[in-house]
Amino acid sequence: MVILDIQLKNVDRVYRSGETVSGVVVVKSNSSVSHSGITLRLYGEVTLQLSAKSVGLFEAFYSSLKPVQLCDYTVTVAKSGRLPKGTTALPFEFELRPNNKDIELYETYHGVFVNIQYMLTCDMVRGVFAKDLQKKLEFIVEQIPGPPPSPVAVPFTVVPQSLENVKKTSVDKIPPFKITGQITSAKCHIGQPFTGELVVEESVSVIKSIELQLLRVETCGSAEGWAKEATEIQNIQVGEGDVARGISIPLYMVFPRLFTAPTLSTKTFKIEFEVNLVVLFKDGHLVSHSFPIKLVR
Numbered sequence: 001m002v003i004l005d006i007q008l009k010n011v012d013r014v015y016r017s018g019e020t021v022s023g024v025v026v027v028k029s030n031s032s033v034s035h036s037g038i039t040l041r042l043y044g045e046v047t048l049q050l051s052a053k054s055v056g057l058f059e060a061f062y063s064s065l066k067p068v069q070l071c072d073y074t075v076t077v078a079k080s081g082r083l084p085k086g087t088t089a090l091p092f093e094f095e096l097r098p099n100n101k102d103i104e105l106y107e108t109y110h111g112v113f114v115n116i117q118y119m120l121t122c123d124m125v126r127g128v129f130a131k132d133l134q135k136k137l138e139f140i141v142e143q144i145p146g147p148p149p150s151p152v153a154v155p156f157t158v159v160p161q162s163l164e165n166v167k168k169t170s171v172d173k174i175p176p177f178k179i180t181g182q183i184t185s186a187k188c189h190i191g192q193p194f195t196g197e198l199v200v201e202e203s204v205s206v207i208k209s210i211e212l213q214l215l216r217v218e219t220c221g222s223a224e225g226w227a228k229e230a231t232e233i234q235n236i237q238v239g240e241g242d243v244a245r246g247i248s249i250p251l252y253m254v255f256p257r258l259f260t261a262p263t264l265s266t267k268t269f270k271i272e273f274e275v276n277l278v279v280l281f282k283d284g285h286l287v288s289h290s291f292p293i294k295l296v297r
Helices: 059-065 168-173
Strands: 002-008 020-029 033-035 038-048 068-078 081-083 086-095 114-124 133-141 154-158 177-183 187-189 194-203 207-222 225-240 248-253 269-281 286-296
Touching: 002 114, 002 133, 020 038, 020 114, 038 086, 068 086, 068 114, 154 269, 154 286, 177 248, 177 269, 177 286, 194 207, 194 269, 207 248, 225 248
Parallel strands: 187 286
Antiparallel strands: 002 020, 020 086, 033 081, 038 068, 038 114, 114 133, 154 177, 177 194, 194 248, 207 225, 207 269, 269 286
C-alpha cells in the first residue's frame, strides 16, 4: 500500500503574494515503490457560475464566464526511479506570484456563484499494472494587510414610512413602530467584528425575534450583461422575544473565514456584502433594513 501526502511548512496554510510556498511531498509504503516521476502543480483560479434563473437569460454570455486563471506552475519533485520502503519526504518550494503582471492574486473565497481557490496537486505516475496516485491540498491566500479603515458611524431609524417595497397607501395599515440605532462603520476590517447598537423605541406589535443577517452579493458577467445574486452567509439572533423598549441592544458579528473576502470588483465578476437587520413580529410580519458594507484587509 502506498500513501501520498502533501505537507506545507505553514501549519495554517496561509500565504501572501510574493511569499514562498514550501513543504514536502510524503510517500509512505510497505515496500519499495517504482515510479515514472512525481510532479507537483500549484494553480489558482476564479470559477464563475450562473444561477439557475439566470441561465436562460445569459446563455449567450457563457464564453465570458470561463475560469480566470491566476497562477499555474509545475515542478518535478522526483524523477523516475524507485523509492525505498518506509517514509520518504521530498522537499519543494514555489514563489507565489501571478502568471502575469496584469493580474493580482485575489484572496481565497468560497461563494455560491464565485469561487477563488488555490490548490496544490501532486501526481505520482506508476507502471502499467499499478494505479497512478494523486493528492490535492488547498492553501489559503490573503492580501497584504493595509492601514486600518477609519470608522464612520452610520445612524439609522426604521419606521413604517421608511420601508421599501411598501405602497404609500398601505403604510397606514402597518402597526406603528420605531427602531433606532447605529452601526460602528460601513467600512469594516475583515478580521474585526461588525458592531453597533439598536434601540426599540416603540412597537405596538409583539416582537418575536431580532436578527442580523450577512449576505454575499455576487455578480457575474461582462460588458454584454450581468447576473447579480444575493445569498445568505449567516444569520445571528441578537434579540429574543418581545424585547424591552428603550434599552440599547448591542450588535456583534464575526465575519466567517473563507466565506467572506475583501470587497472586489473586476471586469468579469464582483464580490460585495450587505448586512440586514431583520425584525420578526409575532403576527408573522417581517421588517428588514439593509446596510451595504465594504470589507477590507
